[in-house]
Amino acid sequence: MVGGGTVEHALLRKLAGHAAGLVGADAGADRIVETGLVPDAVIGDMDSVRDLSALPRATRVITVTDQETTDFEKALLMTAAPLTLALGMTGGRFDHTLAALHAVTKAAATRRIILVDEHDLAVGVSGSIRLGVGRGARVSIYPLGRTAFAGSEGLFYPLDGLEMEQGQKIGTSNSAVADEIRIEVAPGTQSPWLLILDRGKLPVFL
Template structure:
């Protein structure tokens, strides 16, 4: 087992990285992403979910307290033990990797506190990289700065503030965000709706925010993100 102090990190991936946790994993989506060339990392016990899908992770990262057999993986799989207990295994995966787009599976569902931890981790890294949390129904993109994407007229578009944030403008939404200040415990932007195909959302500054749409839009989101590089 490799220890993180041996200059084994960060692990750099050229395109989509999928980090798999121990929550509810959409196995068909995991299989599809792997077939399309995404690289896979197990966040500790998430590696078992990857193997259960008949796939092999590129690496396993975490404190190794929940993976079934941290010593029994084949040689190509990098097993990186990080013993610190200040961060979650998801956060360990995020600070140990670099990738233009990161999709997290199994980070939500089952336990609500795990979902909150995943959102907190995504907030922390949203200025550095594009992170998408996927569950059985929706995808939630943690992002900072403006974003342009396309959905069909009438589609649900939710915007959620990960910190107090002011939006300068929006286009294509039934309820415009122009000049609105959003914050948890105050005004939020959930259950909005697209009124035309193209949607533009422009916040002030680089405060992280969350865009939530139906899971079917994941390919379109990743395509749009490729056109809008993050500050890696």
């Protein structure tokens, strides 16, 4: 899924090879075409895509006109996938980045979404996770609400008993001291959170 922000052409072409579908969120369709690829669909309110008539005939155009959701949210609502890689949703305008985090927060309980930019990847996590990231990897944990953690394994700074909330406590710039890390949230209802890794760790999810 591609937004209208900055998109590395080489990265998009590489990731498109792993994808079952290629969706532009409004102006994201332009980013896809600029890369030399054909979007399977463009979804949004169509207020920023450059020229719908110039899109390949094979591209489905799905117009959603409500103004209560962003184009990224619209694209998520109109699609289903076990894993969504989202490019061009962060960077550039800061409000667009915040809107992307909002969309991930809303969808994290039912969708596995990975935001990808030129440096990092950020995975929306609802609940606990176990992942092989490699010893020495930078591991950042960022709350998207209020999240209590029951414990962790493989991290330099353990999360045992910590409660994180923006403006109170966050967990950026931790690191892995084992090849595999485990992060477990406390029992009860917990908000989603972001697991942020170097972009080079993306193959772990593919």
